[in-house]
Amino acid sequence: MNQSLILTTYNSPRWLEKVLWGYSCQTELPLEVIVADDGSTPETAELVARMRGETGLDIRHVWQRDDGFRKCRILNKAILHARGDYVVFTDGDCIPRRDFLAVHRRRAEPGYFLSGSYFKLPMSTSETISRDDILSGRCFDLSWLQAHGLKSRRKTMKLRAGPRLAPWLNRLTPTACNLKGSNASAWLEDILRVNGFDERMAWGGLDREFGVRLENAGIKPRHVRYDAICVHLDHPRGYADPEIVARNRALRISSAKEGVVETPCGIRQLRDAGYTPEAG
Numbered sequence: 001m002n003q004s005l006i007l008t009t010y011n012s013p014r015w016l017e018k019v020l021w022g023y024s025c026q027t028e029l030p031l032e033v034i035v036a037d038d039g040s041t042p043e044t045a046e047l048v049a050r051m052r053g054e055t056g057l058d059i060r061h062v063w064q065r066d067d068g069f070r071k072c073r074i075l076n077k078a079i080l081h082a083r084g085d086y087v088v089f090t091d092g093d094c095i096p097r098r099d100f101l102a103v104h105r106r107r108a109e110p111g112y113f114l115s116g117s118y119f120k121l122p123m124s125t126s127e128t129i130s131r132d133d134i135l136s137g138r139c140f141d142l143s144w145l146q147a148h149g150l151k152s153r154r155k156t157m158k159l160r161a162g163p164r165l166a167p168w169l170n171r172l173t174p175t176a177c178n179l180k181g182s183n184a185s186a187w188l189e190d191i192l193r194v195n196g197f198d199e200r201m202a203w204g205g206l207d208r209e210f211g212v213r214l215e216n217a218g219i220k221p222r223h224v225r226y227d228a229i230c231v232h233l234d235h236p237r238g239y240a241d242p243e244i245v246a247r248n249r250a251l252r253i254s255s256a257k258e259g260v261v262e263t264p265c266g267i268r269q270l271r272d273a274g275y276t277p278e279a280g
Contacts (some may be wrong), residue, residue, distance in 0.1 A: 001108065003101060004084035004188070005030040008071055008181075009092030011040045013047040015126075015233045021134045022095040022230075024055035028102040030088070032058040036078035039066025072197035072206055075181075076267045079188070079196055081277045088185040089207075094118050094230040095129070097140050103228040104185045113190065113214050116183035116224040117175075118232040119158045124149035126233040139231060158226055166227035177221035179211025183230055190219050195266030198255075204245030209252040217261045 005023065009016050016035070023033055035048055040063070048061045062078045064070065079087065088104050090096070107114055121129075128148045133139045142159050146152055161169050184207065194213040197206060215221065254260070262268075 001086050001105060002031040002084035003028075003086050003088055003105060003185075004032050004034060004082035005088045005090070005101070006034045006036055006075065006078045006082065007090045007092050007094075008036045008038065008075065009040060009044060010038045011044065012092055012235065013040075013044050015235065016044065016092040017047055017051060018129060018131075018134060018233065019090075019092050019095050020051045020055060020057070020059070021131050022097075023101075024057055025098050025135050026096065026101045027099050028105055029057070030101055031084045032060060032082075034078045034081055035059060035061045035092070036071075036074040037061060037063040038069070038071055038074045039064060069202045070199070071203070072199045072201055073270070076196040076199065076270050077275060079191055079267060080270070080275065082188060085188050086185065087188050087191060089181050089183075090230065091182045093233040093235055094182050095134060095139060095233065097229040098137060100228055100230060103224055107222060107224050107227070108185065108187075109222075110187065111218070112220050112222045113179060113186040113211065114184060114222050114224045114228070115177050115179045115211065116228040116230075117158065117180060118182050118230045119156075120232045121145070121234055122149050122151070123234040126235075129233075140229065158229060161226040163227070169226040170223040173223060173225060175223075175225065177223050178208045179214065179221065181207030181210075182232065183224070183228055184211075186214065186219070190214060190217065192267065193217055193261070195262040195264075195268050196270075197266060198251070198263040199265040199269075200263075201248045201251060202244045203241070205248040205252055209248065209255055212252055212256050213261055213263065216255070216259050
């Protein structure tokens with residue numbers, strides 16, 4: 001198995017740098033890191049070029065012009081760039097624990113997609129985390145986090161579950177195994193089978209709808225909620241719109257009820273419009 005890592009970003013180079021340091025120290029490195037950039041300014045491209053040299057990772061920058069929230073389209077473009085047979089999805093604000101990719105590799109199995117979660121950090125902690133905190137793994141230590149702004153009352157089992165407890169928690173959790181784009185993976189063959197992400201969807205449930213169609217295609221969900229661990233850096237969500245969320249929800253419910261497998265607005269339509277990795 002060759003893992004292509006796709007992570008999305010938009011004008012958050014400070015957070016993206018921290019995330020890329022997280023992938024530089026994985027126990028199992030990816031074949032490639034594809035930064036799916038939904039219209040950032042040149043500062044992000046400059047960061048990617050620098051981090052390519054500093055981390056030694058094969059980092060590719062797939063960019064599109066800023067024309068509103070078009071995460072599904074940039075994800076589909078990134079998928080077309082993927083050279084691996086297995087794709088891990090995450091976001092440019094989620095720092096992975098050093099075994100994150102190893103867990104996705106170990107838990108992968110034909111006929112399944114994986115879905116995890118993240119542990120959300122407050123802004124003060126997010127800003128405090130440094131390169132050394134990431135490379136040393138300190139930013140996943142509960143005591144360190146609590147000493148740097150994390151409220152002690154937060155639910156912390158995701159960070160505290162070790163390799164023995166995590167499999168049981170994954171089986172026993174009452175949380176539905178809906179695909180979460182911040183921490184998910186699937187075989188490239190299955191992604192192409194459902195035609196990727198539905199480009200009619202803006203922010204709010206777009207990844208869950210993608211997971212619904214994978215299930216409609218017979219691909220079963222599997223939790224990695226307590227073993228594929230990442231911490232989420234805080235940020236504002238100015239793009240959130242209740243009307244768009246409601247519209248996305250209606251589309252997802254329709255996909256589920258009608259058993260839709262292939263979106264009519266996905267990778268194939270992107271190709272038909274002339275997009276290729278070579279043309280950009």
